[in-house]
Amino acid sequence: MTENYTALYEEHKKLGASFTDFGGWQMPLKYSSELAEHHAVRKSAGLFDLSHMGEVWVTGPDAAAFLDYALVGKISAMAIGKAKYSLIANEDGGIIDDLITYRRGEQKFLVVPNAGNATVVAAALAERAGSAHEGGFDVAVRDASAETSLIAVQGPRAQDILLRLVPAAQHELVTGLKYYAAVDVPFLVGGTSQELLLARTGYTGEDGFEIFVANDDAAALWQSLVAVAEEGELTPAGLASRDSLRLEAGMPLYGNELSLEGDPFSAGLGPVVALSKERDFVGKAALAATKEAGAGTTKGRKLVGLRGLGRRAGRGHYPVLKDGSKVGEVTSGQPSPTLGYPVAMAYVDVAFAEPGTALDIDLRGKAEPFEVVALPFYKRVK
Amino acid sequence: MAKVAPELQYSDEHEWVARDSGNAGSNIVSIGISAVATDALGDIVYVDLPEVGAAVTAGETCGEVESTKSVSDLYAPVTGEVTETNPAVVDDPSLINSDPYGAGWLFKVAAESDGPLLSAQEYASKNGGEL
Numbered sequence: 001m002t003e004n005y006t007a008l009y010e011e012h013k014k015l016g017a018s019f020t021d022f023g024g025w026q027m028p029l030k031y032s033s034e035l036a037e038h039h040a041v042r043k044s045a046g047l048f049d050l051s052h053m054g055e056v057w058v059t060g061p062d063a064a065a066f067l068d069y070a071l072v073g074k075i076s077a078m079a080i081g082k083a084k085y086s087l088i089a090n091e092d093g094g095i096i097d098d099l100i101t102y103r104r105g106e107q108k109f110l111v112v113p114n115a116g117n118a119t120v121v122a123a124a125l126a127e128r129a130g131s132a133h134e135g136g137f138d139v140a141v142r143d144a145s146a147e148t149s150l151i152a153v154q155g156p157r158a159q160d161i162l163l164r165l166v167p168a169a170q171h172e173l174v175t176g177l178k179y180y181a182a183v184d185v186p187f188l189v190g191g192t193s194q195e196l197l198l199a200r201t202g203y204t205g206e207d208g209f210e211i212f213v214a215n216d217d218a219a220a221l222w223q224s225l226v227a228v229a230e231e232g233e234l235t236p237a238g239l240a241s242r243d244s245l246r247l248e249a250g251m252p253l254y255g256n257e258l259s260l261e262g263d264p265f266s267a268g269l270g271p272v273v274a275l276s277k278e279r280d281f282v283g284k285a286a287l288a289a290t291k292e293a294g295a296g297t298t299k300g301r302k303l304v305g306l307r308g309l310g311r312r313a314g315r316g317h318y319p320v321l322k323d324g325s326k327v328g329e330v331t332s333g334q335p336s337p338t339l340g341y342p343v344a345m346a347y348v349d350v351a352f353a354e355p356g357t358a359l360d361i362d363l364r365g366k367a368e369p370f371e372v373v374a375l376p377f378y379k380r381v382k
Numbered sequence: 383m384a385k386v387a388p389e390l391q392y393s394d395e396h397e398w399v400a401r402d403s404g405n406a407g408s409n410i411v412s413i414g415i416s417a418v419a420t421d422a423l424g425d426i427v428y429v430d431l432p433e434v435g436a437a438v439t440a441g442e443t444c445g446e447v448e449s450t451k452s453v454s455d456l457y458a459p460v461t462g463e464v465t466e467t468n469p470a471v472v473d474d475p476s477l478i479n480s481d482p483y484g485a486g487w488l489f490k491v492a493a494e495s496d497g498p499l500l501s502a503q504e505y506a507s508k509n510g511g512e513l
Contacts, residue, residue: 018421030424033479034424035425035427035450035476036425038450240424240451244450312428312448312453313448315453335428335448337427337450
C-alpha cells in the first residue's frame, strides 16, 4: 500500500508527533502524551488533522434521489445545511462504511467516508450513479479527497477559539450553528479572508467543529488556530486520543465495531436504516430480512458497553465469557482516561446484552469481571 | 529519541537492571523498563508487579504493564527472589513514563543469576535509543 501524507504532515513533524499508519495514511498518533491530549479535549479544546477522511461531492438534479438509493438513510428528507450520519451497504446488507452526508444545496451533497474506505466508497458511488436503477440518475460524483484537508477543533473551548478567526458580523453563523449542521463561514486564514465549510460535528463526545479547507491553505489555517489560542487552550491531539475519546462517547469505529460481515441492527444502528423509505436502496432486501430475523434483538450478538470492575482493560478480539463459556468478543477496549476505569465495546449474545449483566473478559488467560452498561460511557454536561 | 541510561544493563525485553553501586557485596538489583519501551507503550495507566517473596526466573514473565493503547508483559531480567516493589508506581503509573530510570523503578530482586543482559551501548544501538 502506498503511504499517503496529509498537507499538515510538516506541521506535525514540527510539533514532534509520533506517526502511525491509519488507512494507508501517515497520521500523528500523539504529540507528547495521549492522556494529556485526551483530557485537553474534555476540559478545553483539541486540534486534530482529519485530512485522511474522504470528501466526495454528489451533485445534479437527481442527487437526493440517487443518495436515497446509494445509502441506507433517507437523504432526500434532509434540509439544506444539515448533516446526517448514515451507512453505505452492499447488496448483501454488509456495511461498506459509515459516513456523514452534508446537504449543501437542493442538488448538492458532500459525503465524508472514513480514510481507509474513501476509495471504495467513491468507487461504489460512481458505480451506483451509472446504474440503470429507476431509469438512471442525472448526477455527478466527484472524489475531492486528494485535494481537501479537514481540521477539527473539539472541546468546550472550541467555539470561542474559532470565533477569533471570524469577523464579528459573522459570529452568529458560528454561534447559531446547530449540532450536525454546516455553514460557509469567512475565516481569517493567514491574514486573508476565506470562505470555508464549517460543520458542527465530531467524534469525541464534546461540542466541536470540523473545517473543510483546500490542501494549499490547510497549514495556514492550522497555524492561525494555534496562533489565536491562549496558552494551553488548544492542544494538538493525535489519533490515540481520538480513539479513546470516541470510545468513551460510545461511537463505533469502522473495522472494529462495523464491518462488511456485521449488520447495522446488531451494532445498534437500526434507526439509521430507513427501511420505510418507499424507494429501493442498495442492500434493502437483505437488511429487511436481517431485521426480520431478529438480528441484535432475539438472535445473534449485540454491541454492548462493558465496564471493568477491576483495573485491567479488555482489548480488541479478547473473548467475553459467561461462567467460563465464550459468549462474545471485544471490539475496542482500554482504560477510560475520563472515567478512571476500563471500558470496552463488545459483541455479546443477545441473551447477555441487558445492562447490569455480569460478564468476564478473558484477559490473556485470566477471567476479569465486567458489567454490561448502557452506551455511551461518557456524556458531556450541556 | 528515547534516552538510554548509560550506567545500566538491559534485557532484550526492555527491562533495565541496576546494581547497588554503594554496596559491592550486595546481590540486590533494581529493575525497571527503558524509555524505549515507555515511548512505545504510551501513557502507562496500570502496572502489575510480582509480589515480595516471589521467585522470578530470567526470561519469564512476572507481571504486566498496561498503557492506554496496549499491554505488554513484564519479563524478569534476572533469576532470584523479589525483595521489594515500588508502591509509588502502583499508585501513580505515570512515574514510569516521566522518570523510567529513577522514580519509575518497578521492583528489586536478590539475584542468584542474570539472564542475558546487554550494555547500554549495545541496547541503544539495537533499539534506536540515545545514550
